Amino acid sequence: MKRAWTRALATWLVEHLTFGLTTEALAGDLVEEMQKGRSAGWLWRQVLTAITAGLLNRLRDSAAPLVFCVVWTSLYPGWNLLCRAMLENARPENWETAAWPWSALLPLSYGMVPALAFVWVGFRVYALARPAVVERLTARRVLWGLSASLNVLLSFTVLLLRHFKGSRVDLGALEREDFYSAFHLLWISVPLALSLLAALWSTTMQVPRLGRKQGLRPPKFSAPPARFAQGGPIA
């Protein structure tokens, strides 16, 4: 009874905490080995190793995008200043006298346009720096990634605005200069980094395709093991 309960708990942990793509097969392997008389100690060692190895795999996959997001976001003050000059040059004089709601949206564009462009340029730079990522990109994945980044950027910006509402930010009196203040540049880095991370994760998440679905027979190999003993395909 206790043995069955232990096995059920161990397989549940493997199936839910290993983060891998092979959880079902791994749990099945452990059950099969237990049927052959392995001890509970052996089972728990396997479970702990599987969870740790899965976590390390996940951390390794996330490390590069995470570091890139932090480094890229640190460049935002320079980017914002560059955009400031460009936006001012591109601004037609009649924007100043535009009717509502354009008059209200104009100041926002000084904050949102550079931020969005910054995230999307960052995404492009990351993809260019890693050719293996570009190979996996499809138009659908890029659209999905950019949409995710936009949503994250807007959501976290709104959350920040709500957090500072009344104390540091007056939403009704936002001005162009507010987007170049040290306060803005410091706090906007959080939504920016998260937005870029969302774009990178949602587009570069690697999911291998299984060759066959359940219920089909295992694959047949063209080269039998005996060939390898003579150094066959790798000689």
Next chain:
Amino acid sequence: MRERTWLGEFELMILLTILRLGDEAYGVPLARELSAIRDGDVSVGSVYAALDRLELKGLIASSMGDPSPERGGRAKRYFRVTKEGLHAVRDTRKVLTRLWRSLPVEGGDVA
């Protein structure tokens, strides 16, 4: 031009063991074979973690077998080495051989 992939020690061992096992290459036999060859315990979990990485790199491919009652209704996942995987094994072998041969006394001190 083909992009070269360099293999870690454990990854290389796993690829060679998959080749060695042929049709029977799934988690438990792989871990058992590696334990026997390395003369030390290799956990199934660490083998699967490496298999995940290799599959994401495109060096191996997998397919599911039939679910069976002795596995609690779960299917086995069989692995095979892809063409890219074979290239990676060959490249790694070439580099390692060159390094061994470049030692002052061939294999002398480390043999």
